[in-house]
Amino acid sequence: MKLVAKRLDVVEPSPTLAITAKANQLKASGLDVVGFGAGEPDFDTPNHIKEAAKQAMDQGKTKYTPVSGTVNLRDAIIQKFKNDNGLVYERNQIIVGTGGKQVLYNFFMATLNPGDEVIIPAPYWVSYADIVRLAEGIPVIVPTDIASGFKITAEQLEKAITPKTKVFIFNSPSNPTGAAYTRKDVEKLVSVLEPKDIITLSDDIYEKIIYDGLEFVNPAMISGKMKEKTFVVNGVSKAYSMTGWRIGYAAGNAEIIKNMDTMQGQSTSNASSISQAAAEAALLGDQKPVEEMRLAFDKRRKLIVSLLNEIPGVECRMPEGAFYAFPYITGVYDFDGFKKLVLEKKEKSLSKLFCDVLLDKYNVAAVPGVAFGDDKAIRLSYALGEKDIEKGISRIKQMISDLKG
Structure with a gap:
């Protein structure tokens, strides 16, 4: 008897979570590991948000809520969309889940039929393609690169669309x-x-973390017709440093929301009632901490990119948002020391080999670009202090110097 369901044959464990877990294990053993792997802010959740959670507990708000979220939180989300994006929704067009990842999972499970195609520009977040496969859809990967600013063009999109394209x-x-x-x-x-x-x-989870005065725009904001065909996913994890609170939300077609509610009702039911109260306070409360974190990320962004571009064999463009650098390391692949490693390890993915050596020998955790659909790069999260950034990049520089010989 086979104990594992066949559907698991099409997915892999999350590489970002695996690398972060290994880095934490090495730290626990006493090693000085610099972790560029985790996709979460290093700041604490703002105090007024934590106070709202405490108050909710004191008031006995510890029971089941509607599957799609409390009325108060859904109303706060409606207000957020109106204020920030100029988008108007009704309550039956809003759903709250246990993190943005669950919202995405439920969306695809509720919309895809076997063989439906989903266009995914690469590099992409690691879970997109695997979730689509779990929902029996077909990921259609459209590559972008550093020369295009990692952005898909209208021409590429048009070419990727087929009669089977669903999302x-x-x-x-x-x-x-x-x-x-x-x-x-x-x-x-x-x-x-x-x-x-x-x-x-439209995955807007990094909406609030954007730089250089760039305007945030998603497709739903372009026209009323486009709004009707756009499903917007967001959450409080990144902007409010609430990754562990596990609150994501979405807005869109009421029929899709209803079907997602059915999916969620048969899996987790509602998200944590306490976390929902905290998320309400995050969306409606003081937004100054969001800006303070954004300014800190901006400073770190400039630091890490400048340090990376000083390293031979490395090319890193300046990101416009989020808290990740995605340097190309193809120049390093040409170094004799790296070629020797390839022959020794027989690892097909060059970025994975680079990151394995980086963690095992230089105590720096990074995520290989192959996990995001681009083996030419590695991902470095700069959601850590400036001293750690300098220390970690110094170790990367040393590793590359050793490989260059």
Whole structure:
């Protein structure tokens, strides 16, 4: 008897979680490990948010809530969309889940049929393709690169669309590259999408972490017609440093929301009632901590990119948002020392080999670009202090120097 379901044959464990777990294990053993792997802010959750959670507990708000979220939180989300994005939704168009990942999972489980295609620009967040496969869909990967600013063009999108296309995933600012689309960029994509019978899933989780005065724009904000065909996913994890609270949310077509509610009702039911109260306070309360964190990330962004670009064999573009650098290390692949490693280890993925050696010998955790669909790069999260950034990049520089010989 086979104990493992066949559906697991098409997915891999999350590489970011695996690398972070290994780094934490090494730290626990006493090693001085610099962790660039985790995709979460290093700041504490703002105090007024924690106080709201404490108050909710004191008031006995510790029971089941509606599957789609409390009325108060859904109303707060409606207000957020109206204030920040100029988008108007009703309560039956809003759902709250246990993190943005669950919301995405439920969306695909509720919308995809076997053989439906989902267009995913690469580099992409590690879970997109695996979730699509679990829902029996087919990921259609459209590559971008450093020369294009890691952004898909309207021409590429048009070419990728087939009669089987059901969903297009739009993620700006992006994980892993930090690339962010301008209004003009989005308008060009919308010119392709608007006439088509395709759902656009807009993953806006890094909306608040954007730099250089760039305007945040998603496809739903371009036109009323596009809003009707766009499903917007967001959450409080990144902007409010609430990763462990596990609150994501989405807005869109009421029928899709209803079906997601059914899916969620048969799995986790509601998200934590206490976390929902905290999320309400996050969305409606003082936004100064969000800006303070963004400014700190901006300073770190400039630091890590400047240090990376000083290293021979490394090329890193300046990200427009999020808190990730995605340096190309193809120059390092040409070094004799690295070629020797390839022969010794017989590892097919060059970025994975680089990151394995980096962690095992130099005590620095990074995520190989192959996990995001681009083996030419590695992902470094700069959601850590400046001293740790300097220490970690210094070790990367030393490793590359050793490989160069």
